[in-house]
Amino acid sequence: MDFFFCIPIMFGCTTKIKPDGDQPARVCPRCHNASVISANSRNWFELCFVPLVPMSSKHIWMCSICQWNVPLQQGWEPPVAGFQQQGPQGVHGYQPTYLNQ
Numbered sequence: 381m382d383f384f385f386c387i388p389i390m391f392g393c394t395t396k397i398k399p400d401g402d403q404p405a406r407v408c409p410r411c412h413n414a415s416v417i418s419a420n421s422r423n424w425f426e427l428c429f430v431p432l433v434p435m436s437s438k439h440i441w442m443c444s445i446c447q448w449n450v451p452l453q454q455g456w457e458p459p460v461a462g463f464q465q466q467g468p469q470g471v472h473g474y475q476p477t478y479l480n481q
């Protein structure tokens with residue numbers, strides 16, 4: 381009988397999330413904690429649990445408490461913590477302002 385090692389080659393994708401620098405905390409729409417940050421989420425091709433090849437990346441909003449996340453999109457951002465909404469009637473008029481455009 382031949383004896384041979386059977387080494388499982390594990391490969392797949394892993395996602396690494398790197399927060400973008402200093403930024404104000406945002407309020408999470410799901411758990412309402414001020415723990416939402418914008419981050420760069422990058423997929424890596426990994427072999428035997430070692431990330432080897434960087435693949436697609438995208439910017440996301442993510443909550444560090446409940447793991448809620450959405451892709452960054454123009455025209456919408458989670459409210460900054462401390463931002464006071466003007467009662468139930470004023471919510472529909474919320475318009476984020478972009479100073480750098």
Ligand SMILES: [Zn+2]
Nearest residue numbers: 408411443446
């Ligand atoms: Zn949350």
